[in-house]
Amino acid sequence: MRLTQLHYFIKVVDCGGVNAAARELLVSQPTVSTAIRELEAELEVPLFRRIRQQMVLTEEGSYFYSKVSPLLLDLAQAAEETRKLGRSKNLVRVGVPPMIGIFTIPPILSEFCRQYPEIEVKFLESSTDNQQQLLQNDLVDMVLMIGESQYNVGFEQYAVLHTRYAFYVGPEHPLAAASYGGGVCNPSRIGQGTTGAV
Numbered sequence: 001m002r003l004t005q006l007h008y009f010i011k012v013v014d015c016g017g018v019n020a021a022a023r024e025l026l027v028s029q030p031t032v033s034t035a036i037r038e039l040e041a042e043l044e045v046p047l048f049r050r051i052r053q054q055m056v057l058t059e060e061g062s063y064f065y066s067k068v069s070p071l072l073l074d075l076a077q078a079a080e081e082t083r084k085l086g087r088s089k090n091l092v093r094v095g096v097p098p099m100i101g102i103f104t105i106p107p108i109l110s111e112f113c114r115q116y117p118e119i120e121v122k123f124l125e126s127s128t129d130n131q132q133q134l135l136q137n138d139l140v141d142m143v144l145m146i147g148e149s150q151y152n153v154g155f156e157q158y159a160v161l162h163t164r165y166a167f168y169v170g171p172e173h174p175l176a177a178a179s180y181g182g183g184v185c186n187p188s189r190i191g192q193g194t195t196g197a198v
Contacts, residue, residue: 001042003075006068008035009047013065017055091120095134095143098125105144 011021012032022029040047047061057065096105109121124140131143135155169175 005035005039008032093122093140095124095126095140
């Protein structure tokens with residue numbers, strides 16, 4: 001007994017005939033008729049009475065339909081839930097702070113999608129204060145945060161980007177020649193785009 005035979009049997013009952021069932025199944029009429037005959041031969045009982053152009057269930061056919069129909073519905077539901085489970089495994093949810101996401105996400109996402117086209121990435125914007133809550137409530141799989149702080153205590157952390165902060169002053173400003181953190185704001189180079197590191 002094959003699943004295809006059962007599926008064709010149910011469709012013939014629902015459609016009221018072989019021709020209508022074949023049209024819905026997008027197969028030939030002889031294909032459906034053969035499946036029904038093979039099923040009846042295996043069960044050793046007639047499932048239908050052929051009355052003119054209609055297929056009417058026998059008593060045995062009605063009983064078989066009542067048992068098989070819910071099983072196929074359960075099977076279809078199980079298949080759909082399994083597909084959804086598989087799709088969910090290919091989804092990665094990432095929490096990002098609103099501003100940092102604009103600058104850092106596009107190049108990272110572009111390269112990631114190139115290497116892993118089968119994985120879908122969804123972003124959830126949230127303030128840094130809420131990132132830990134998102135992880136704990138299983139609303140995201142990972143978060144992108146700025147620096148190491150009290151917010152990411154207890155979670156695995158990986159540095160993915162280092163940012164250099166700088167300030168500019170005019171050449172006549174008192175701080176122009178001062179040294180801060182190893183960087184010097186040289187007034188002669190301010191116009192050339194050089195910065196003093198903080």
